[in-house]
Amino acid sequence: MIEIRNLTKVYGGTHAVDDLTVTVRPGRVTGFLGPNGAGKSTTMRTIVGLDRPTSGEVLVTGRRYADHPAPMREVGALLDAKAAHPGRTAVTHLRALAVTNGIPRSRVDEVVAMVGLQEAADRRVGGFSLGMAQRLGIAAALLGDPEVVLLDEPVNGLDPDGIRWIRGFLRGLAGEGRTVFVSSHLMSEMALTADHLVIVGRGRLLADVSMEEMTASASGQVRVRSPQAQELARLLAGAGAAVTRSEPDVLSITGRTSTDIAETALAARILLTELTPVHASLEDAYLALTAPDVQYRAIDHDHTAPGRAAA
Numbered sequence: 668m669i670e671i672r673n674l675t676k677v678y679g680g681t682h683a684v685d686d687l688t689v690t691v692r693p694g695r696v697t698g699f700l701g702p703n704g705a706g707k708s709t710t711m712r713t714i715v716g717l718d719r720p721t722s723g724e725v726l727v728t729g730r731r732y733a734d735h736p737a738p739m740r741e742v743g744a745l746l747d748a749k750a751a752h753p754g755r756t757a758v759t760h761l762r763a764l765a766v767t768n769g770i771p772r773s774r775v776d777e778v779v780a781m782v783g784l785q786e787a788a789d790r791r792v793g794g795f796s797l798g799m800a801q802r803l804g805i806a807a808a809l810l811g812d813p814e815v816v817l818l819d820e821p822v823n824g825l826d827p828d829g830i831r832w833i834r835g836f837l838r839g840l841a842g843e844g845r846t847v848f849v850s851s852h853l854m855s856e857m858a859l860t861a862d863h864l865v866i867v868g869r870g871r872l873l874a875d876v877s878m879e880e881m882t883a884s885a886s887g888q889v890r891v892r893s894p895q896a897q898e899l900a901r902l903l904a905g906a907g908a909a910v911t912r913s914e915p916d917v918l919s920i921t922g923r924t925s926t927d928i929a930e931t932a933l934a935a936r937i938l939l940t941e942l943t944p945v946h947a948s949l950e951d952a953y954l955a956l957t958a959p960d961v962q963y964r965a966i967d968h969d970h971t972a973p974g975r976a977a978a
């Protein structure tokens with residue numbers, strides 16, 4: 668578990684993280700989302716002791732990172748895939764890390780196999796593709812068999828095969844009961860990987876929600892099928908709901924919950940054959956939530972759609 672309590676980090680005059688309080692729980696993949704400059708990397712660096720909080724604190728499995736006698740056994744992090752020395756082979760890099768952290772050398776072979784790098788184990792890291800470097804970074808993060816795993820943009824620049832591999836791998840780690848905290852800007856990927864979301868904007872917490880809640884609440888729409896659709900539409904519209912009829916027996920309703928609609932139908936003895944909250948895509952839900960907090964926005968040249976973040 669990661670407990671972030673009133674974390675603030677100020678660089679010069681910039682509040683990179685601003686009074687952030689959130690708990691990242693084990694047994695699930697938690698996606699860490701936010702526009703460019705929202706403070707995700709700063710938060711992750713603080714969790715592993717690479718940045719000191721200006722105020723507040725972060726506890727990993729109950730203690731500050733620096734207070735753990737063997738921190739690599741508690742938390743493994745992939746913050747920069749290109750961090751390994753280019754002249755070393757994958758195995759010498761991992762052995763050096765193992766030795767300095769009191770981890771048996773036999774563990775190196777285990778993590779190399781876990782990430783599928785056996786064939787490249789004796790090649791120099793400088794010649795690795797981005798996908799291989801990401802795998803090596805993950806192997807390093809897993810050396811201490813940690814309960815908590817942090818990954819900053821692990822799928823950046825990977826091909827679809829690599830992305831799919833990381834997705835399955837992270838879900839497997841969470842399935843073993845580990846705490847998996849992963850940042851990404853790829854919403855379609857997060858929608859497939861994460862169970863829970865922590866969303867920040869300008870250093871502050873915007874949402875700490877399950878994927879299900881995030882996408883259901885953003886749409887606010889309920890789809891209803893009924894042989895008495897016209898009568899139901901009249902009743903709901905009369906009560907202030909926005910109702911559109913897409914097929915003769917199908918209504919899209921905004922402004923009423925599923926329960927409200929079921930109660931209205933029951934009271935009027937109207938048969939419902941379908942009652943479904945419509946989920947927004949994660950991308951739509953995310954963009955709606957973070958729009959006020961986007962700091963870097965491209966100029967919109969075609970004047971047909973709002974420009975999105977670019978930095």
Ligand SMILES: Nc1ncnc2c1ncn2[C@@H]1O[C@H](COP(=O)(O)OP(=O)(O)OP(=O)(O)O)[C@@H](O)[C@H]1O
Pocket residue numbers: 678679681682683684701702703704705706707708709710978
């Ligand atoms: N070492 C530093 N010195 C000065 N300012 C910094 C430093 N690190 C981060 N910042 C600033 O803190 C803010 C948060 O940056 P951070 O990299 O944590 O955001 P992020 O959410 O990871 O962004 P991105 O999605 O672009 O990677 C930004 O305004 C950034 O310019």
